Amino acid sequence: MSTSLPLVFDEPRRAKKPPRHLADLTGEERRTAVEALGEPAFRAKQLSNHYFSRLVSDPAEMTDLPAATRDKLVADLMPPLLTRVRDLECDNGETRKTLWKLLDGSLVESVLMRYPGRVTMCVSSQAGCGMACPFCATGQGGLTRNMTTAEIVEQVVDGARALARGEVAGGPGRVSNIVFMGMGEPMANYKAVMGAVRRFTDPSPEGLGISARGVTVSTVGLVPRINQLATEGIPVTLALSLHAPDDELRDELVPINNRWKVDEVLDAAWGYAQQTKRRVSIEYAMIRDINDHAWRADLLAEKLNARGDWGWVHVNLIPLNPTPGSKWTASDPADEREFVRRLEAGGIPVTVRDTRGQEIDGACGQLAAASKS
Numbered sequence: 001m002s003t004s005l006p007l008v009f010d011e012p013r014r015a016k017k018p019p020r021h022l023a024d025l026t027g028e029e030r031r032t033a034v035e036a037l038g039e040p041a042f043r044a045k046q047l048s049n050h051y052f053s054r055l056v057s058d059p060a061e062m063t064d065l066p067a068a069t070r071d072k073l074v075a076d077l078m079p080p081l082l083t084r085v086r087d088l089e090c091d092n093g094e095t096r097k098t099l100w101k102l103l104d105g106s107l108v109e110s111v112l113m114r115y116p117g118r119v120t121m122c123v124s125s126q127a128g129c130g131m132a133c134p135f136c137a138t139g140q141g142g143l144t145r146n147m148t149t150a151e152i153v154e155q156v157v158d159g160a161r162a163l164a165r166g167e168v169a170g171g172p173g174r175v176s177n178i179v180f181m182g183m184g185e186p187m188a189n190y191k192a193v194m195g196a197v198r199r200f201t202d203p204s205p206e207g208l209g210i211s212a213r214g215v216t217v218s219t220v221g222l223v224p225r226i227n228q229l230a231t232e233g234i235p236v237t238l239a240l241s242l243h244a245p246d247d248e249l250r251d252e253l254v255p256i257n258n259r260w261k262v263d264e265v266l267d268a269a270w271g272y273a274q275q276t277k278r279r280v281s282i283e284y285a286m287i288r289d290i291n292d293h294a295w296r297a298d299l300l301a302e303k304l305n306a307r308g309d310w311g312w313v314h315v316n317l318i319p320l321n322p323t324p325g326s327k328w329t330a331s332d333p334a335d336e337r338e339f340v341r342r343l344e345a346g347g348i349p350v351t352v353r354d355t356r357g358q359e360i361d362g363a364c365g366q367l368a369a370a371s372k373s
Contacts (some may be wrong), residue, residue: 007255009188011145012173016104021150022051023199027206027360030077037076039069047077055161082154093169098158099337102151103129106144108183110155112162115168117162120177123155125193126184128172131220132255133243135287135320135328138183149195155182156200156208177214181239186217187225193217197234212236218283220256221265230275239281239316240269244291245300253291266303273312285318286331286339297339301346315343315350317373 022030023142030044046064049057057078059070084233085099085107094114106127113120129136130143155177163173178200186193199207200215200300218239219226229238242249244260250257258263269280282304304313319330319340331339336352343350 005132005140005142005255007132007259008143011143015145017145018081018148018151019079019221020077021079021081021154022047023150023153024148024195026198026253029309031110033071033077033262033297037069037072039158043073044070045205047073048351051078052155052199052208053082055164056156057226064362080150081148082084082158083160094187095112096162097157098170100155101170102147102305104145106145108151108155110159110182112159112168114168114173118176119173121156121175122179122182123152123196123197124182125152125180125186125189127155129184130188130282131185133220133241133253135253135285135326137326144364145183146189146192149199152179152192159206175208175210177216177220178210179216181216181218183265185220185222187219187222187229188328190225194229194232197236201234201236203309204258215277216281220231220254221268222256223264223268226265226268226272230272235276235278238269238272238276239283240265240285241285242266242300243283243285243287245296247298249291253287262303267308270307270312273308274275276301279311280313282315283318284315287320287337288329288331288335292331292335292339294335294338297342298346301343305346309347312347313348315348317350317352321351 004353025033026101027044027048030048034044034047035041036250039070043065046062050062050149055235056062057074059074062070067239071100071325081103082100085101088097089095096112098110098112098228099107108127111122124147126146127144128141129138131139133139156178159176162168166172170219180193196219197215201212203205203209212234216237217229220241226238241254242250242265243253245258245259250262272278300315317336319336320328320363338354340350
């Protein structure tokens with residue numbers, strides 16, 4: 001069951017980065033950049049309004065900017081970063097997975113999911129992933145490079161544009177929730193991810209004005225970064241991909257457990273909940289005959305209850321989504337029901353995740369960014 005892939009925390013030295021973009025910059029940095037182009041600082045707010053509020057990038061639509069300077073400002077501060085390769089849809093068009101090509105040829109994916117009353121976007125934070133989890137298609141592909149803040153933000157802005165124009169089934173709408181559960185380990189690209197979180201949550205026109213409570217940052221358990229996230233003052237939801245309550249199995253399923261053990265990572269999650277008063281989500285992929293034993297449900301409940309009983313945690317069970325060539329498969333429904341029953345008996349809130357996007361390989365653990373049709 002072991003994996004031969006190494007854990008990779010740092011992107012390859014050869015990784016090429018795209019040019020800077022408005023979304024990479026804070027408000028003050030945007031003003032400085034605009035002034036460096038010979039324009040008054042207030043143009044930065046105008047550009048931000050076009051990008052984050054009006055959701056436009058075509059200079060011709062920016063009629064409040066002088067015609068002579070529009071092209072220069074857009075070329076310098078809104079360079080194209082993502083090229084759409086293809087879209088795949090299911091759920092009558094309410095789920096859409098997009099394959100993107102970055103400027104260096106790297107491929108990443110994002111998924112837009114429309115539900116009654118909300119729209120969630122699942123975004124990638126790295127091209128590939130260095131965490132080497134053996135049951136995850138992305139993890140088995142290795143890490144190509146970190147994405148920039150703007151490359152992360154562009155995935156959501158594209159979805160927001162499509163919703164605003166009524167191009168998604170269900171009519172016009174807006175993005176209400178963002179989950180960092182696409183390709184990559186967000187905490188291994190911490191600076192760029194936090195920049196994106198700030199662009200998502202900053203009020204318009206500095207950012208998209210999405211509630212921090214609607215943003216979920218996922219991690220396999222980089223304990224120092226979880227602790228750092230608790231100090232940022234942005235009450236996003238923390239999702240911890242645990243997948244096993246015991247070190248013996250988690251060492252195999254989630255190789256980072258060889259560095260930070262189950263109790264250490266749960267202590268960090270508990271500390272995040274205490275600091276932010278936000279409920280932590282425990283992600284647990286249900287893998288047949290591997291981690292779905294009733295005694296493991298009991299142990300998970302025991303470990304979570306030992307840290308507090310004020311509703312600080314919620315367990316999200318994920319029926320394992322199939323990936324090509326994998327020996328792993330989803331739990332038997334009866335074993336899944338018993339796992340749920342044991343957690344509930346232990347007083348732990350639990351839900352079984354909707355496997356939205358499975359038929360287009362857009363569900364959890366399936367994003368591999370294959371370029372073939």
